[in-house]
Amino acid sequence: MAAVAVVDLTAGPGVGFLPLIALGPAFAGLAGSMRRTGAISVLAMGLCLTLSLYNGQFGERRGSTALLGVAGVSAAGLLATAGRKRREAELASVRSIAEVAQRVLLRPVPLSVGPLRIAVSYTSAVAEARIGGDLYEVVTSPRGVRVIVGDVQGKGLEAVETAAVVLGAFREAAYDEVDLVTVGARLERALGRHLSDEKFVTAVLAELSDDTATLLDFGHPPPLLVRHDGGVEYVEVPDPAPPLGLGSLAKEEPQPYAQPFAPGDQLLFYTDGVTEARDPDNRFYPLAERTGLLKDPNPQTALDAIREDLVAHVERPLRDDAAMLLLRHRTR
Structure with a gap:
């Protein structure tokens, strides 16, 4: 997200890198906790909003599309994190049962x-x-x-x-x-x-x-x-x-x-x-x-x-x- 922000500030809004801010919440959903993914999602929304205002794109189609994209990916990242955490808990339970089975067998x-x-x-x-x-x-x-x-x-x-x-x-x-x-x-x-x-x-x-x-x-x-x-x-x-x-x-x-x-x-x-x-x-x-x-x-x-x-x-x-x-x- 920092790299996207630097490119957007130096190259100007015409490059169209602003929607790539959504990569932050996307990657956070792969490995982070719910709290971490949520924090990065809020940071991504804030950064996207700030850059939209700075570029004068707030309210325009390009700026609104970027904000909607970041919001959608953030929501998807939170859902993916919740599902991953649930599967990790189930896997930990299965491994615990396997440990007991090993000790018995x-x-x-x-x-x-x-x-x-x-x-x-x-x-x-x-x-x-x-x-x-x-x-x-x-x-x-x-x-x-x-x-x-x-x-x-x-x-x-x-x-x-x-x-x-x-x-x-x-x-x-x-x-x-x-x-x-x-x-x-x-x-x-x-x-x-x-x-x-x-x-x-x-x-x-x-x-x-x-x-x-x-x-x-x-x-x-x-x-x-x-x-x-x-x-x-x-x-x-x-x-x-x-x-x-x-x-x-x-x-x-x-x-x-x-x-x-x-x-x-x-x-x-x-x-x-x-x-x-x-x-x-x-x-x-x-x-x-x-x-x-x-x-x-x-x-x-x-x-x-x-x-x-x-x-x-x-x-x-x-x-x-x-x-x-x-x-x-x-x-x-």
Whole structure:
């Protein structure tokens, strides 16, 4: 508005810049509050009226048109501001509900349990979303610390609903059941009542006790073991079971696999959104080559470094949810 006023005063009224005073209220309506938009609208009307009088256009067609234009745009700016504020309040309410849903579905895991230090990372493929089809949970049971990391087939609200079913069943079964096989059977029964159309959930269950990690794999990518001496290997379960929800395809009961887990070792669970993330040249993310980022003394800082490196590798929003859970065995 100041620039328009300067041009009008220096170039004269013949240039016809006076109606551009309305740009002030128009831009104010895009980002300002009601009070700010109203104040700028009043200022625009006053400035337009002053310049009309100064130019001798007050009462003439050009001056009246400029005043009417500024008044109309000011009114439109106030209406737009009121609508924008209402939408912002609704969005804040929805985000608040999403925060509560996230805390219920993906509860914060304990930072430390017995000899374990724990860190998690979750990146949703849906813009502005906090939760999706990937899931994780840590439960302290009488038989040790039990963990699940899984990935629901599909995306959207249906995947979130299925993830809620799996997590609810795991939280109960992980505390009650005597071993991982019966925990997996409970999850299979829960999904059998929920899933349809051959939907499934890949998952890996783990039980940590003493210096051993017992794993039960349901068609999920194998966890990555980073040994205290720097060695890196994927822990491949010899006989993985079919994904949860497809238990009828199994010919026999799934068998747990015991993996030594010594002090100083780290066990990284993840979903395929991590290892299948591709850069612009269509190269997969080399997770095993990035384990050097896990050397930070703080496990959460170390896992955040992996996440930042993953995002930098992709160079664009992720196409799939990416969840990671890091278990670090304290050094005695």
